[in-house]
Amino acid sequence: MSKDPNTIYVGTKPAMSYVLAVITHFNSSDVKKGTLKARGRAITTAIDVVEITRRKFLKELKVDKITIGTEELQREEGTRNVSTIEINLKR
Amino acid sequence: MSKDPNTIYVGTKPAMSYVLAVITHFNSSDVKKGTLKARGRAITTAIDVVEITRRKFLKELKVDKITIGTEELQREEGTRNVSTIEINLKR
Numbered sequence: 208m209s210k211d212p213n214t215i216y217v218g219t220k221p222a223m224s225y226v227l228a229v230i231t232h233f234n235s236s237d238v239k240k241g242t243l244k245a246r247g248r249a250i251t252t253a254i255d256v257v258e259i260t261r262r263k264f265l266k267e268l269k270v271d272k273i274t275i276g277t278e279e280l281q282r283e284e285g286t287r288n289v290s291t292i293e294i295n296l297k298r
Numbered sequence: 299m300s301k302d303p304n305t306i307y308v309g310t311k312p313a314m315s316y317v318l319a320v321i322t323h324f325n326s327s328d329v330k331k332g333t334l335k336a337r338g339r340a341i342t343t344a345i346d347v348v349e350i351t352r353r354k355f356l357k358e359l360k361v362d363k364i365t366i367g368t369e370e371l372q373r374e375e376g377t378r379n380v381s382t383i384e385i386n387l388k389r
Contacts, residue, residue: 251341254381258368262379273364275385277349288353290345294366 213238217245217253225256229296230264239297240271246278246291257294271295304329308336308344316347320387321355330388331362337369337382348385362386 215228225243232241245253261268272295279286306319316334323332336344352359363386370377 248339248342250345251339251381254341254366254383257366258379258381262368270366273366275345275348275361275364277353288349290342290349292345 211242213240214242214244217243217249217256219249219252222252222255222259225252226260226264229256229260233265233268233298241296243294243296244291247289250290250292253292253294257296265298267298269297271297302333304331305333305335308334308340308347310340310343313343313346313350316343317351317355320347320351320359324356324359324389332387334385334387335382338380341381341383344383344385348387356389358389360388362388 213232215225215232217225229241229243232238243253243256257268257270261270274293274295276291276293277288278291280289304323306316306323308316320332320334323329334344334347348359348361352361365384365386367382367384368379369382371380
């Protein structure tokens, strides 16, 4: 996954770590957009992050677009498909 | 949650159970739309269901819209917030 400065990758940490990352990202007044990306079980965390952030911290935050997809992971046993989500945020 | 015949509720069963439900739903040629709803950890399963169905079974299936939200669950210890997803499908 590439290192776009507007993208926050959601993994296995608690949701609040990523909530803080989103708040920090939108802290500069000139930042109007941001993207959360997650795959597999972290998808639920990514949605929790959006919901917690916009309900408790950044009320002006809106979900612009949600895209889902599939990624092929190479494993020793062969390839395994994992679902992905991309959530575009704006304010 | 109400019993809309166009809505499939995704819970804790394996993804393939819901894939079958989606295929059955779209089996009548006059059915053009359907909705998947899930909350909490089942959100990941719901996305797996959409991805498996459209990649392997119903290639003409498209994601029309994805909406996320929060539901308050009443528990003995008080209320707990859980994230929800609604995925509108069409063909």
